[in-house]
Amino acid sequence: MKVLILTEGGKSIGAGHLARCSALYQACEEKGANVELVINGDDSVSFLLNGMKYQLFNWLKAKQRLAMMLADADCVIIDSYLASRSLFNKISGAVAGRVIMIDDLNRLAYPAGIVVNPSIYGHQLKYPKNKKITYLLSKDYVILRKPFWSVPAKKIKRNARNILIILGGGFQGDFLRRIIKYLSVNFPSFTYHVVAPDFHDQGDLDLDINFYTGLSAWQMRGLMLKCDFSISAGGQTLYELVRVGVPVIAICLAENQLTGLRFFHRLGAIAYAGWINENRFWHRLGRSFEKFLSYKERRGLVKQQKLLIDGQGAKRLAKVGFTLKQRS
Secondary structure (H helix, E strand, O other): OEEEEEEEEEOOOEOHHHHHHHHHHHHHHHOOOEEEEEEEEOHHHHHHHOOOOEEEOOOOOOHHHHHHHHOOOOEEEEEOOOOOHHHHHHHHHHOOOOEEEEOOOOOOOOOOEEEEOOOOOHHHOOOOOOOOEEEEOOHHHOOOOHHHOOOOOOOOOOOOOEEEEEOOOOOOOHHHHHHHHHHHHHOOOOEEEEEOOOOOOOOOOOOEEEEEOOOOHHHHHHHHHHOOEEEEOOOHHHHHHHHHOOOEEEEEOOHHHHHHHHHHHHOOOOEEEEEOOOOOHHHHHHHHHHHOOOHHHHHHHHHHHOOOOOOOHHHHHHHHHHHHHHHO
16 A cells, blocks of 8 residues: 655744654554655754655645656645645545545645544534545544654652753744743753754853754653653644643644644643733743642643543554555
8 A cells, every 4th residue: 555645844844744744654654554755845854754755845836746646646644734725626636535634723625535633622623514524533633653652651750850841843043042041040940951953052041951953753752751841832742742741831832733722721731821922921931830840730730631642543544544545
């Protein structure tokens, strides 16, 4: 079975889509499929693709090259915020509806195929009824990378010491410096672990801080298991943190993160500091930090997290892909 995965990722886009697609790649490959990734982006994401077969080009525009690849595909998976409705229609038509379309926000009126919302809130969105579309919208389809399919029990320490900061590939620089400066003034007696591509600027701050870049999924899981709580944005990494059982102070950095953050917060699975430009953001960040110094607070939050994500979403979707092949 030949599976083609179309997605995007890079310095300006971030790597959330690609993280999900690498998980789907691994799940399909584990079932014996011949899988290939096609990525609209740049080579800054290549560290995520070790051992994977992929091509890096703008498949949104290189239509003839894409058409040649579609002709050989038994199933196509698309995870893109940039692809237009007309392009989705063409791809679905080219593979007779054997297409799995990843959607977070009910973004488009999709063509024949399977629409997957890999979030904890997908069932809340009002997708249009369409007899040609199968919707998979529950938390059972949250897509995580292979190291997060099965995770060891995380020890919750009574005294928090190690704090993880991870804001995603597209939101570094000035805001991260502001976060670090705030922590150095208000919470200087902790060890900070900052995952940030191309960012190593500690400046003159007297702070115990470690910077990381280019971490593999296994290394990321190890760092999450080490840290007592985290400051994170609302992208794909948030789901990995919740799966591992890391208490999260979440920050909204983009409109498309807002629904998920609010839903996690309502379920009692994260602390939410709000938008970075809100007047009370720094107050809420500090209050949440102080709250997470409590062993009881962290333990209670992790208990809620364990109810949400079982890590098997990628495997379930790989199984769905093989069902599409059998229909053809």
